[in-house]
Amino acid sequence: MNTKYPSFPWLYYVVRSWLPSYTAEVLPDYELSPTTSVASSSRPNSPLFPSRTSYHYRSERMELDLGPRKWGTRLPAYGKGGIIEGTVKVRTFKHVDRVVVSLLGKLSASHILNQVPTLSQSHTIVNKSIELWSSGHPSSSNAPQRDDFPFSFTLEANGTQPMPASTSIQLSRAQANVAYIVRVDMYRRGIHLHETLQTEILYVPRTTSHYCRPFIPESGNEKRPRITESEWHRADLRLERAKASPKLIPNFQSELGSSRSDKDKTPPQLWLPQESRYPSGHSIPFMLSLPATPAQLSSKIESSIEVQLVRVTTVQTRAGVVQQTSIVSRGHIEPGSEHGPTTTIRGTIDTGKAEREFSWSFESIVSVSYEIRAILGTTTAGLVWKLTRGIEVVTHEWHGEHAAQIPSLGSSAASRTGASIIHINF
Incomplete structure (x- = not known):
């Protein structure tokens, strides 16, 4: 028998019985990614590999559907005055207090010192929330009659200043990032863990x-008009x-x-x-x-x-x-x-x-x-x-007005995969 404890063979079996078995693989129901907080047990539909026909994200207890992949970008893209329409599906309401969906936009600016971002500051661009379900609402019950909740947000500024587009700036001594996310929060009662499902979206409006x-006039033509x-x-x-x-x-x-x-x-x-x-x-x-x-x-x-x-x-x-x-x-x-x-x-x-x-x-x-x-x-x-x-x-x-509302798909932000939100504290 090959053992690390040749002088005390009984200790090998005692220690082995105390230690849990470990594996290099992640748990099947839990996976973290830059675009979402929690992934699904079904890998083809996980946030890292969304459906080829729609923007569909899943966590352990929720699903977020942001509609068909209309523009072919990896993340949902919207233009000027765009409307974010989606559906949140709740798989179980056990211990759930309320479910809230939010549209968040932030700008983060940092000073660069020795090629390392420091002295970061964050500025809120937009913060809108919709409560989809609450256990304290008079219409709610212990057994909800529906498990899917549609919602919509309009991408427009609250004040006179327009919302900046999703973008990144990299200078020698400073950097700045603008990003927007749709986030679903499931608040649970007692000691049960809060669950979050989120994805970055692209706001790439056209300016016209x-x-x-x-x-x-042509040069050299004596009869040309002035x-x-x-x-x-x-x-x-x-x-x-x-x-x-x-x-x-x-x-x-x-x-x-x-x-x-x-x-x-x-x-x-x-x-x-x-x-x-x-x-x-x-x-x-x-x-x-x-x-x-x-x-x-x-x-x-x-x-x-x-x-x-x-x-x-x-x-x-x-x-x-x-x-x-x-x-x-x-x-x-x-x-x-x-x-x-x-x-x-x-x-x-x-x-x-x-x-x-x-x-x-x-x-x-x-x-x-x-x-x-x-x-x-x-x-x-x-x-x-x-x-x-x-x-x-x-x-x-x-x-024309219709063309002005189409996303600016030639923008450098159109190729984002969602990793940019790691630079911003949402």
Whole structure:
């Protein structure tokens, strides 16, 4: 006999009789996952493997059905003004005091120190509850006549500020997460355990604009109509000191035969479409008008121009405000400048990947905004012409009220599996 206690064989049998048998497998009726608190004994219908045709979640005593998989996402997805319709089924009412279903939405912001989130804070976006059944209700009895309870929530803000979409922000020194869940709580009497069943849902509303691209006549066509100035917004570039070494325009003064300094010259102008709300996934036309310049200088001037679309992300943490800028795209200068009383240079700039780039904010905690920055080199070292104009980026063009209520399925949050809620204390 192989034993760990060769000197005391009787002790081996005593210790073995006291210890329960352990196994590496989990109990068949209990399994935890990021999307739900308690899973089912039937693995194909567990929250980790929901039905392919519907969003169906199960715990030991309850079932949550959020309807068919309409959009093909792993989690239930809803658009602007979406209605969450579902059914809770209670398998047993033994020792049950009441059953409550809730819609919860929170934003969590954290400071990043040595790549570790710290000083986290949570802000409630929405908190709605419906009591489905109560043992103390006059219509309740020891033997309820029904075991399934339908419910519905409307995804709309309580105040004037819109609800932010499900999203995640990761900066070098801060992070923020927005998540929504549907949770069912079964409150039980006495020493019996409270039971919870929950899943994350996706709130991915479309933001829209009535963007109308201004008319731009063909270059080189003498009979072309002129541009309509009312369709454009124009602003003067300002002369500023360069933070980095700008591209200079060599021999600009000598070739023009002018001795005026840059400060005395007529400032260049940046022309952008009058509508300042642009859909992502599109290109924005722009024009730069400069004082008359010789045609042979066009290539030198164009090489000194830089137009950028910049994303500015701000997160307020307990350690202070963290702001980070990222270049979304750079402008493309079209060949063939127009010369006359003024020199006109045309180009386009992309608004980033469709549905991935969009402006939003929540109170003073988080904001994502966009700017178009234009920089033009000068003949004076250390000086540049510069202009920054704030714009709003939306997910879609306006295509009617019905289309506006469809979820923004191209959002980065649409691929969530539910693991994001571990970052938020619900």
